[in-house]
Amino acid sequence: MVAKETKLKGCFILEPKVFRDQRGYFIESFNKETFKRLTGISSNFVQDNESNSSKGVLRGLHFQRGEYAQAKLVRVVRGSVMDVAVDIRPNSETFGQHVSVLLSGKNKKQLYIPKGFAHGFVVLEDNTIFSYKCDNYYNKSAESGIMYNDLDLQIDWKLSAEDLILSDKDLKLSGFKDIAL
Ligand SMILES: Cc1cn([C@H]2C[C@H](O)[C@@H](COP(=O)(O)OP(=O)(O)O[C@H]3O[C@@H](C)C(=O)[C@@H](O)[C@H]3O)O2)c(=O)[nH]c1=O
16 A cells, blocks of 8 residues: 555545456455554544446535544545545635545545545546545534535536536535535
């Protein structure tokens, strides 16, 4: 496993070592000790999630408020996405900035998104399986989000707006300036 911090402090791209043989491949998708050694972060993941999406699906930008905030370790098992993490930590030097990373079943990259970020992804291939760990439980009443195309965030989602598929909930999210932090 190798890890590299992004321009956003505490947000890391990780690449597991891939063991290939005649049967296929093997990776350690998460190892608490290795993760701590490479990032300095003592993780305490308590929930694993998985979603399957068609090309054009955009999920996000999501976060949970206050004490329910979640750090996430995200990856793609099959297919590909462009994954986006937005720094919404009010006192951060990079407040409002984002990183975009191509995550795919092929490159096996992972993104560690600390608490205090909004997260979303756009799916680039049909039948994409997205898998992630969270260090806090889902809490419906603490759910919040930012509209994916907010002009202040300037995120290039790669696909044109008419090809995107969003949930009704995500189509009603707030603007970046209107989120209560
Ligand atoms: C996220 C989540 C959803 N659900 C339920 C609620 C709802 O009925 C159904 C689908 O939920 P959503 O539409 O919120 O799923 P989705 O849009 O995939 O939400 C996810 O998006 C990405 C970008 C994230 O960062 C995640 O943290 C999460 O917010 O699943 C849970 O039971 N547990 C969970 O942890």
